[in-house]
Amino acid sequence: MAVPARRPAAPNRIVPAEVLGWGVDAEPDNDPTWPMRDRAGDPGPHWPRPALQRTEVKILQSIEYARRPAVFGTAVPPRGLSGVVRRAAFRWSESSWLHWLLLMGADRVNVIEGVADDLAKARIPNIPAEMGARAEWAHNRGGLFRKIAVAGAAAAVIAAAIRRRRV
């Protein structure tokens, strides 16, 4: 098996080919990643890079990257309070729970911002329609009535509680 070409190793880096018995049982068909990885064409960590996409949009980048990937999406840049939280999240790595929890938190804030955006444009979001009420009506009428009944009962309980507190 060919020795992987490498740049001069750091002084205390072990050179695999110099280790006793290295590769004697190497057998590509036994590679547990076969056939997903075809190592034949592997350019190593330094490949000729694609042209770099340019943008004015704020791109949030994982701190695990050595450099920004050449191409990325520019949909919905971060903004508002959710944007502040998203930017903060990227101070931590993908391995950190906090990173993902902050992003999930930002997603929830973003939903409220979305409704506020609609209202600012004098549009009241038709939430039942957005949730597919028509399909529910056509194919799951019983379920729809159950949901309405549960929502109605919950509203009644809350209303009763408020009334009692007023008395």
Add this chain to the structure above:
Amino acid sequence: MLAMDYRGPYRVRTTDKPMPRVEHPRDAIVRVTRSCICGSDLHLYHGMVPDTRVGMTFGHEFCGVIEEVGAEVENLKAGDTVLVPFNIACGQCHFCRQGLYGNCHEANPAATAVGGIYGYSHTAGGYDGGQAEYVRVPYADVGPVKIPDWMDADDAVLLTDVVPTGYQAAEMAGIQRGDTVVIFGAGPIGIMAARCAWLFGAGRVIVFDHLDYRLDFVRQYGPAEVYNFREVDDVVVFMKKTTDGLGADVAIDAVGGDAKGNALHTLFGVKLKAEAGSAIALHWAINSVKKGGIVSIVGVYGPTGNMVPIGNVLNKGLTIRANQASVKRLLPRLIEHVREGRIDPKAMITHRVPLEEVADAYHLFAAKLDGCIKPVLIPNGGR
């Protein structure tokens, strides 16, 4: 142009959005003719994927017509009809060059662990997806494949994800002739995995779900032995009993984080989001495979972590293999299978819905109403 617009968990609609532009010399703009909703979209729809921004357009399974190409795209021209693999891949990085097109390092700034995927949150690159009249297709010289004349567009659109994912699920399972294969999930992915398990020489194919209409479908289509997990006491004991007490040779998780069947996982994974989705199907897969066996995971989970019996993986000496499908790598073989009639993708399509009715299509597919297996959105009136 008209595009699907995510408003928050369980809420989507269509909105008029600006046309996508060529933002990079290797981009193309595709006019979409068909665009599916996938089980993966349900994880977004349920608010399970971090950094899913309001206003985002989903959709990673689409085909259409090239409208415009960037300066560096030489193999495609306006008017070409293409199917577009769901992975965005540069074709030249460390990973693409090894055939790992689902793991490109040049397509997603937000996460090194995740490749670039159309319409799949900012955690997968922040690209607007194909549930729209038009979509930006980066690295258009790598991913898109011209649809052969003889191929039906309904087959083509399923070659962007469902067929390769089901096939790779079986491939990663390392199936040897005569092996017993157990598949969790009878959605489009599990159904396709069952079909493909035979192509690799399986001896027995067993599928679990709790939706009888889907089990009925895969019983014929796979074919497969099918069981409703709500009707067996204990899935793992059941699997042991049917395999002389040893377990299956390989198990495939084709469910992912929206798995039903265990109240604790539903509470922690789906309701509280304290784990990255409900991992009960994976739990069953690990515990019902035999010692030394292989677990192949294509069901999608979030990035944080899940409660799975990893000690059993150790004690049983299991091999776990998993990935986003490497669509581009598999397409040549799969196109052959479709041509030879060994795989009939379009038989899975149960619903055709105009893009305008996207909210109903999502609800129908998510709530599994009206016998839904695979819904296709038709923008532009299908032109």
